[in-house]
Amino acid sequence: MSKKSLLPVAALLATIGTLSACGESGSDADVDTEVNILGYAALFQDKYTESVIDQFEQEHSDINVNYVSVHSSAEMLGKLRTEKSKPTIDVTIMDSSIANTGNKEGLFSTISEDDVPNLKNVIEMGQNADGYGPAVTFDNLVVLYNTEKVNQAPKGIGDLWNAPDKSLAVPAPPNVQGLALTALTADNLGTDYKQDITPAIDKLGELAPKVTTWDPQPDVYQPVSEGQAQYSTGWNARAQVFADESDGALGVVQPEDGIAFQTNTINEVENAKNPGAAKTFIDYALSKEAQESFADAMFYAPTVSNTELSAGTKKRVASTDDPKIVDIDWNWMSDHRDAWTDQWRRGVIGG
Missing domain, CATH: 3.40.190.10 (Periplasmic binding protein-like II)
Structure with missing residues (x-):
C-alpha cells in the first residue's frame, strides 16, 4: 500500500478505537450529563432554582439538573437509607445535624479541594472537620x-x-x-x-x-x-x-x-451515579456568584469568605462575625x- 492509501485505514482504526472506548465506558460518559439533587420543597426549591440552578445550567449546558424535593431533612435521610445500595441521588442539601447522621452511616462521601476548589473559601464555622459536606447556607x-x-x-x-x-x-x-x-x-x-x-x-x-x-x-x-x-x-x-x-x-x-x-450542608452521596457532575455542582454552589445570588433571593447568610453582599441584603442577614x-x-x-x-x-x- 502507498502512504496515501494508509491514511484512511489509520483514520478508520482510530475511529473504531474511539467507539470501542466509548462502548466500554459508556456509563462513565453519562455521569456528566445530569446531576440529581435532593433538597427542600416549596419556597426553598423555587428560590434556589431561580438563583443558583438556572445559572449553573447556563454555565454548564452539558449537565442537566434534576431537583427532587421533600419537606424535611428527616425525609431526605429516610430516602437515602432506603436506596443506599443503589442511590438515585447525587447531592443533598440538608440540615447539618441530620447530615451528620448520614456521615456516620456511610451515606455520604468526603470531598476535597482537589475536586471542589471553592471548598477553600468556606469559612471555618462551615467546614466539616472529617472532610464531609460543608455548609452551603447559614x-x-x-x-x-x-x-x-x-x-x-x-x-x-x-x-x-x-x-x-x-x-x-x-x-x-x-x-x-x-x-x-x-x-x-x-x-x-x-x-x-x-x-x-x-x-x-x-x-x-x-x-x-x-x-x-x-x-x-x-x-x-x-x-x-x-x-x-x-x-x-x-x-x-x-x-x-x-x-x-x-x-x-x-x-x-x-x-x-x-x-x-442553623446550617444546611451540601453533600455528595456515596456511590453516586454521577460523581463528576456532583462535584461540579457542589463547587458552583460554593462559588462567590451562587452564594451572593441566593443571599439576594432568600436572605441566607453566605458560607464563603469572598462574597460581597449588596447593602440592602447585608442589612437583612446576620453576620458570621x-x-x-x-x-x-x-x-x-x-x-x-x-x-x-x-x-x-x-x-x-x-x-
Whole structure:
C-alpha cells in the first residue's frame, strides 16, 4: 500500500478505537450529563432554582439538573437509607445535624479541594472537620411580631417574656426552633446547655400562659402575619421573604441578646451515579456568584469568605462575625433532641 492509501485505514482504526472506548465506558460518559439533587420543597426549591440552578445550567449546558424535593431533612435521610445500595441521588442539601447522621452511616462521601476548589473559601464555622459536606447556607433564629398589633418592636428573645397572655406562637421541640430557643435561653441565664438545661426549662415554663399554640400551622409566619398571634420566633431567610409578601404586617428582628445559627450542608452521596457532575455542582454552589445570588433571593447568610453582599441584603442577614453568636453544637443536639423534647413536655408545655 502507498502512504496515501494508509491514511484512511489509520483514520478508520482510530475511529473504531474511539467507539470501542466509548462502548466500554459508556456509563462513565453519562455521569456528566445530569446531576440529581435532593433538597427542600416549596419556597426553598423555587428560590434556589431561580438563583443558583438556572445559572449553573447556563454555565454548564452539558449537565442537566434534576431537583427532587421533600419537606424535611428527616425525609431526605429516610430516602437515602432506603436506596443506599443503589442511590438515585447525587447531592443533598440538608440540615447539618441530620447530615451528620448520614456521615456516620456511610451515606455520604468526603470531598476535597482537589475536586471542589471553592471548598477553600468556606469559612471555618462551615467546614466539616472529617472532610464531609460543608455548609452551603447559614440561617438564624429571629423574633417575629405583628406590626399592626404591637406598638413597640421587640429587641430580642428576652422580650417574649413581656408579651401579653395568649399572644405567642412558639414551635416546641422536637422542632429545631424550640431547641435553638432553649439554647439561647440557657445562654442568657449564664448556664451551659450541655451541662444542665433545667434553669432554661424553668424559665421557658413561664411562657406557658402567654402561648396560644406550641405548634403553629401551617408555619410560624402566617399566624403572626394574619394577627392570630402577636409574636413568635422563626428562621430569618423565610421570615424576610414572608415579611415582603405580607405588605409590612410581619416584622422581623435580629435578636440583640443572642444569635443562633442553623446550617444546611451540601453533600455528595456515596456511590453516586454521577460523581463528576456532583462535584461540579457542589463547587458552583460554593462559588462567590451562587452564594451572593441566593443571599439576594432568600436572605441566607453566605458560607464563603469572598462574597460581597449588596447593602440592602447585608442589612437583612446576620453576620458570621457577629459577637452575639451563641455556639450551638447541632451534632450534640441531635443526640439529645428526644431528652430535651421530654423535658419540654413536662416542664414547659405541661407546666
